Amino acid sequence: MYKMSPLRRSKKGGLVQRADSLILPLVRELGFEDGVRLAEMKKKWDDLFHEPLSSHMSPLMLSGGEVILNVDSPVWLQELNFLKEDLIKKLSHYGVRSVRFRLGRVSTGITSGVKRQSTTRSGSKDKSLTAKELSYIEETVSQINDNALRETARKAIQKAFNSGRVKK
Secondary structure, eight states: OOOOOSEEEOTTSSEEEOHHHHHHHHHHHHTOHHHHHHHHHHHTHHHHSOTTHHHHEEEEEEETTEEEEEESOHHHHHHHHHTHHHHHHHHGGGTOOEEEEEEOOOOOOEETTEEOOOBOTTOOBOOOOOHHHHHHHHHHHTTOOOHHHHHHHHHHHHHHHHHTSOOO
8 A cells, every 4th residue: 555655745835744643753752652552452352352351351551562461360360371372462463562460350341332240359240139229229328419429339339239248
């Protein structure tokens, strides 16, 4: 394909530079290149790795060609160690040359239009709450005026129900 010169003449006769020819050196000089690659990797994570891999690992940090992946359980950490070379091949487009794993929280955001269930370190998925439990939660948090605090309390109570620590 024809490679366009970074400098070219505009229709009005002035010199025009492509935006990427200006931005890329600036991103490299400021040290943001790894951060930009990590953000791009996170955005396309579910396209790179399909279930169940994508729900048991997520990228945490990218630095100097090494990516650190959070893994939600020791069992998956062991399994992913066997797949290390395949992971590096898939992530090489983002400048990844090595992979390290650590136990930690796996991001479970909404990607590709599908919300994934959150997975705990032990690998168990959140159970569905009963109508009675949901009613109890709503009744309890309805008296909290601060929206952020109300949502935090709601999530904490839901987590307590899901863990089996609270029975109503």
